[in-house]
Amino acid sequence: MCQLLAMNCNVPTDIVFSFTGFAIRGGGTDHHNDGWGIAFFEGAGVRHFVDYQAAVDSPIADLIRRVPIKSRNVIAHIRKATQGRIALENCHPFVRELWGRYFVFAHNGDLKDFSPEWNGPYRPVGTTDSEAAFCHILQELRRRFGDNAPPLAQLSAALAELAGSIARHGTFNMTLSDGHAMFVHCSTHLHYIVRQYPFAEAILSDQDMKVDFSEVTTPNDRVAIIVTEPLTTNEVWTPLQTGELKVFIDGEPL
Numbered sequence: 085m086c087q088l089l090a091m092n093c094n095v096p097t098d099i100v101f102s103f104t105g106f107a108i109r110g111g112g113t114d115h116h117n118d119g120w121g122i123a124f125f126e127g128a129g130v131r132h133f134v135d136y137q138a139a140v141d142s143p144i145a146d147l148i149r150r151v152p153i154k155s156r157n158v159i160a161h162i163r164k165a166t167q168g169r170i171a172l173e174n175c176h177p178f179v180r181e182l183w184g185r186y187f188v189f190a191h192n193g194d195l196k197d198f199s200p201e202w203n204g205p206y207r208p209v210g211t212t213d214s215e216a217a218f219c220h221i222l223q224e225l226r227r228r229f230g231d232n233a234p235p236l237a238q239l240s241a242a243l244a245e246l247a248g249s250i251a252r253h254g255t256f257n258m259t260l261s262d263g264h265a266m267f268v269h270c271s272t273h274l275h276y277i278v279r280q281y282p283f284a285e286a287i288l289s290d291q292d293m294k295v296d297f298s299e300v301t302t303p304n305d306r307v308a309i310i311v312t313e314p315l316t317t318n319e320v321w322t323p324l325q326t327g328e329l330k331v332f333i334d335g336e337p338l
Contacts, residue, residue: 086176086192087312088274089160090259092266094306094334098152099124099160101295105288105315107139107149109162118165119175122148123188124155125263130186131155134175157261161190166213173210177259178218180206182226183233187262189218192312193255193271217250221260236265236331243267244329251327259310266332268310270324275314277321278336280306286316306335 089106091099099122107120120142121134131153139145139162161176168174176190191214198213204226206219224246225239233239243260247269250256257274260267268274279286281304283297310332314321324330331338 086161086163086190088190088192088257088259088310089158089312089315090190090261090266090268090310091155091158092261092308092310092332092335093156095304096154096156097305097307098154099158100149100152101286101288101293102309102311102315103160104149104293105291106160106311107145107162108291109139118170119163119172120145120161121175121177121190122158122160123177123179124153125157125186125188125261126153126155128185128263130179130188130263132177132179132188134172134177136170136172136175157188157263157266159188159190159259159261159266161192166194168210168212171210174212174215176214178215180218180222182222182262183231185233185262187222187260189221189258189260190214191217192257195250195253195256198250198253213254217256217258218260220250221246236333240267240329240331243269247329248327257312264333266308266310267329268324268332269329271326273312274310274324275312275321276308276310276324276330276332276337277314277316277319278306278308280335285318287318288315289317308332308335308337
């Protein structure tokens with residue numbers, strides 16, 4: 085199945101280090117070679133890149149590794165196709181508008197007998213179970229809350245209920261962000277780490293690369309990284325529990 089990477093911070097931060105270790109799993113150190121994508125929130129907008137090539141072979145992925153785009157919320161995905169052909173429209177993350185702001189979503193897993201009824205404005209463009217789940221979530225949120233975004237506690241509770249319902253159809257590890265909060269649901273494998281002062285050195289597990297974060301941060305910075313499998317060998321990653329929905333804001337879990 086696919087792999088997920090997300091970042092939530094209290095200040096705009098680049099994801100070059102984590103993405104470098106993550107992207108090589110897309111056809112290099114692992115077999116997730118059916119496409120990839122990444123989305124960066126920037127103000128009210130989203131920089132969105134997808135490619136049906138394997139991340140290790142993609143010139144767009146090489147651009148992301150070389151250009152330090154800074155954002156407070158980032159979602160990335162490398163794909164191992166289970167449903168839907170290898171094509172651009174089936175590459176995560178997916179982006180839609182709700183309540184006048186963008187939502188970005190990516191999924192790792194495989195949903196069986198998942199055929200929601202469509203009775204709102206959201207429809208899948210591609211043929212993946214993942215995009216269908218995303219459209220279903222947005223449709224249900226609009227049905228429950230109408231045209232106005234609910235408070236964070238109500239939104240989190242609704243997402244926990246919807247994610248649990250979808251997970252009954254199979255594996256549903258997901259990352260979802262509206263540019264303010266990062267919502268993460270775990271079915272099987274998801275891990276996170278919060279990097280904050282005092283910062284230390286980190287060493288990638290998939291590539292010969294390390295960085296001393298104390299040299300590139302300030303004492304006020306805080307960065308949460310969420311990933312399917314830990315990216316570094318010398319840091320302590322916290323596993324999420326099966327069925328858990330966790331919300332990150334300003335680089336820390338609530």
